[in-house]
Amino acid sequence: MKNSKILFFLSILLLGGAAGLLVYDRLDPGQKEASAEPSIDDVIETSVDIGEIATNLLDQRYVKISFMVQTDGKKAKSELEKRKFQAQNIIITELSDMKAEDLEGKKGKQSLEELIKVRMNEEMQQGKVVKVYITSYIIS
The missing domain is CATH 3.30.479.30 (Band 7 domain)
Known part of the structure; x- marks a missing residue:
C-alpha cells in the first residue's frame, strides 16, 4: 500500500515535469529570452x-x-x-x-x-x- 502511494506520487511528478518541458519548448524565442537573465x-x-x-x-x-x-x-x-x-x-x-x-x-x-x-x-x-x-x- 505504501509503495503504491510512493509510485503514484513519483508518476505525478514525472508527468508534471514532462508537461512543463513541452510547454517551455513551445514558447517562441522571445518568450524564452524574457524568462532568462536580463542583458x-x-x-x-x-x-x-x-x-x-x-x-x-x-x-x-x-x-x-x-x-x-x-x-x-x-x-x-x-x-x-x-x-x-x-x-x-x-x-x-x-x-x-x-x-x-x-x-x-x-x-x-x-x-x-x-x-x-x-x-x-x-x-x-x-x-x-x-x-x-x-x-x-x-x-x-
Missing part, C-alpha cells in the same frame, strides 16, 4: 547610481563607498531616483552601526549589499530592488 543593457537601463557616501563607522574608522542599485523595471528605477536621499540615509544609518571588520572580505561586502537591498525594498512601492552593487570602497 547588461537591461541592467543598466533599470539601475540607479547612488553615488559616493563617506561616513564614520562604529569603531571610529572611516569608509568611502559607492553603490549602483538594480531595480526590476523602469517604474521602480524612477521611484528609486526620487528616493535616492532615502537610500543614502539607509546606507549611512546601516554603516554607522558597523565596524570595519564587519565589512572585511567578500562575505562582509555581500552581507552589506543584501542588507541595503532588504532595507530599500521596505521603502519601495513601484517595484523592487533586485541587486545592490558596491562600485567603489575605501576604508581607513
